[in-house]
Amino acid sequence: FAVVQDGAERELRAEDIGYVLSTPVVPEFLTGREFLKFFIDINKDHIREEKTVDEYFDLVSIDAEDRDRLIKDYSHGMKNKVQMLVNFIASPGILLLDEPLTSFDVVVADEMKKLLRHMKTGQIIIFSTHIMELALDLCDEIVILNNGTLEEIEKQSLDNAAFKDKIIAALRGEEDA
Secondary structure (H helix, E strand, O other): OOOEEEEEEEOOOOOOEEEEOOOHHHHHOOHHHHHHHHHHHHHOOOOOOOOHHHHHHHHHOHHHHHHEEEEEOOOOOHHHHHHHHHHHHHHEEEEEEEOOOOOOHHHHHHHHHHHHHHHHHOEEEEEEEHHHHHHHHHHHOOEEEEEEEEEOOHHHHHOOOOHHHHHHHHHHOOOOO
């Protein structure tokens, strides 16, 4: 695979791809601040939007008192915020997200949607979701995985309730869908 960078095509590299798991993978033996500082230090040559550690934490609404707590004591949602934040900082050309908003309450999910909208400028974001409304809200293109086959769906068709019913019937394997 190849990517275009500064008008020239080059080989796709590991650092071109970011991944956010539905079950967060973060170093639980560090505090949030230690991890973020470490991550920024090892990626400083590739960071597009340089900010302070606290400015980054503010982006995902991690409270000041939580920044110096061990990550192992963070809630699932806070760990997911940290995972999302490091991908925002690294700004990979391609970002893969597995059910990105399932661990968040309504307020935090809205904040993460805003962050994703900001990130999708200049990046390719691919995510899996079972929530059609989320796909409609955030995606430019939508595909459905049905029995191992990807099927492109016209986004405007998803606003139609009858079409949603047809998709659900097809995914259930109902013959007349």
